[in-house]
Amino acid sequence: MNTEIVASLVLREFRDREALRDLKGEDNIFDYGVSSLTVVQVQAAIESVLQIELPTKILMKYPTANEWSKRYSSALLAK
Amino acid sequence: MQTKFHLTSEQQAQFRRDGYIGPFDLHDRDSMREKYNSLRADLYDREYAIYDLPNDSPLVGYDRHLDIDFFSMHIEHPRIVDKVVSILGPNVCCWRSETFPKYPGDEGTDWHQADTFGHASGTPQIRWPQHSTFGGAITVWTALTAATEETGCLRFIPGTHEEMHYDESIGMSFDPNSVNVIEKGGVRRGFFGYDYRNLQKDADFVPDEGSAVSIVMEPGQFVIFWSTLMHASLPNVTLRDTRIGFAARYVPCDVVVYPDTDLVEEYGSELKLNKYGVVVVAGTGNSANREVLVSNRGYKFRQP
Numbered sequence: 001m002n003t004e005i006v007a008s009l010v011l012r013e014f015r016d017r018e019a020l021r022d023l024k025g026e027d028n029i030f031d032y033g034v035s036s037l038t039v040v041q042v043q044a045a046i047e048s049v050l051q052i053e054l055p056t057k058i059l060m061k062y063p064t065a066n067e068w069s070k071r072y073s074s075a076l077l078a079k
Numbered sequence: 080m081q082t083k084f085h086l087t088s089e090q091q092a093q094f095r096r097d098g099y100i101g102p103f104d105l106h107d108r109d110s111m112r113e114k115y116n117s118l119r120a121d122l123y124d125r126e127y128a129i130y131d132l133p134n135d136s137p138l139v140g141y142d143r144h145l146d147i148d149f150f151s152m153h154i155e156h157p158r159i160v161d162k163v164v165s166i167l168g169p170n171v172c173c174w175r176s177e178t179f180p181k182y183p184g185d186e187g188t189d190w191h192q193a194d195t196f197g198h199a200s201g202t203p204q205i206r207w208p209q210h211s212t213f214g215g216a217i218t219v220w221t222a223l224t225a226a227t228e229e230t231g232c233l234r235f236i237p238g239t240h241e242e243m244h245y246d247e248s249i250g251m252s253f254d255p256n257s258v259n260v261i262e263k264g265g266v267r268r269g270f271f272g273y274d275y276r277n278l279q280k281d282a283d284f285v286p287d288e289g290s291a292v293s294i295v296m297e298p299g300q301f302v303i304f305w306s307t308l309m310h311a312s313l314p315n316v317t318l319r320d321t322r323i324g325f326a327a328r329y330v331p332c333d334v335v336v337y338p339d340t341d342l343v344e345e346y347g348s349e350l351k352l353n354k355y356g357v358v359v360v361a362g363t364g365n366s367a368n369r370e371v372l373v374s375n376r377g378y379k380f381r382q383p
Contacts, residue, residue, distance in 0.1 A: 019183065019319075030119055033183040033319040039123075040135045056134050057124035 001050070001076060007069040013045045014065050025066040039063075052076060084161035091165055098240030099294075099304035105158055105221060106299030114149065115223050115298065115323075121147050122178065127376040129354035137271055137346040140178030142355065144327065145371060150176060151378040154327045155360045159219050162303060163329045163361075166217055170332035170362030172370075174205065174216070178223075179312075181231040181322040186259045187268035187314040189275035190236075190286040191245065193306040198247040198278060199345035206335045213241075215307040216328040222296035223323045230322035231315040233294040233302070236287060239309035244286075245278040252277075253347055264288065267314050271346055286311075332357075332365045359383040 007025070014020045019032050029039065040056065046068070047053050052075050059068055086094065094100040106114065123134055127146040132139055144150040153159070154173045163171055175196075194214045195203035207214045226232040251273040258272055264285075286309055293313070294302050304310065306328065315322055330336070336357055337343070343350040356371035357364070363383050364370045373379050 030116075030321070031319065033317065033321045035182040035185075035321075036123070036139070036180065037135050040133075057120065057126065060120040060123040063119070 082161035086165035097237040098308035101302035102300040111299030172357040175328040188312040221301040236309040240305040
């Protein structure tokens with residue numbers, strides 16, 4: 001799966017949540033008042049499609065869709 | 080001996096009368112905002128957390144002073160501990176901490192009082208010495224983000240801390256589907272999946288909300304109150320502003336914590352207490368309680 005497809009998937013999973021409908025790739029997800037439960041649900045949805053898991057604590061240090069995409073893409077390449 | 084940041088005699092009298100005092104300044108607003116940005120990530124890092132819980136458990140915010148350095152330092156900060164010593168005496172333990180996030184759209188919290196803290200688990204979590212005429216804990220609630228009437232600040236009914244209107248031994252049933260859907264007195268509120276009204280000693284009791292005050296706080300401020308004070312919080316009616324508070328709970332060291340308990344079951348989660356202990360923040364401890372001297376991440380607490 002190429003980087004663009006991963007980026008599209010990640011952004012779509014975030015935007016599927018009502019509170020994050022207007023999220024842009026570079027936006028900090030926490031600036032949208034998103035709950036921890038929602039973030040964990042988004043992570044689970046992405047990982048279900050990609051069949052790969054990243055530690056939540058790493059993702060939370062880089063809380064934008066763009067940064068998540070980079071990390072998932074790198075992990076897929078290393079798989 | 081009086082400590083540097085003790086409560087004045089006037090403040091102590093006010094606390095005895097009202098059951099709370101504050102807010103006080105701890106961190107300036109800008110530095111607290113900056114710190115909160117890194118804390119948000121730390122809260123998801125459970126590598127050193129003492130409870131084995133998934134990140135979607137309602138109890139992920141329990142006792143993070145035992146694994147996150149910022150909170151480890153916070154619970155023994157002299158600006159807090161000196162004031163708590165003014166109330167509880169020279170030997171003081173921190174027995175519990177909790178984070179209280181309230182996200183946009185979240186309901187308010189029911190009016191409640193806590194004496195034994197057994198309201199959800201059904202088993203007393205603290206036991207004061209037999210001769211004591213009173214119980215509860217001192218809660219120090221610090222705003223990590225702004226706590227306003229819009230984001231869901233605390234509400235207190237002053238002077239209600241000496242009479243319990245709730246019996247925590249009655250027990251409540253946990254229903255996560257009840258969160259965010261029930262209106263009480265015209266306000267959408269609940270108790271994290273419980274209904275605190277179920278513990279009322281008098282089924283017809285209604286808290287006197289007309290006497291309630293809102294505790295509006297800037298990021299980095301804290302307020303001190305008896306857990307037996309009638310308190311609640313408002314819903315978060317904002318679109319994007321998360322309110323998050325950090326509550327540290329203190330008791331005199333002769334209070335026994337989690338008597339005869341190895342496992343706590345509440346809010347749909349389990350806490351195994353094998354790594355749990357109190358932190359003695361002033362004076363000396365009590366052999367009945369296991370004491371933590373070093374956090375799970377390696378932070379060295381004050382040595383009693």
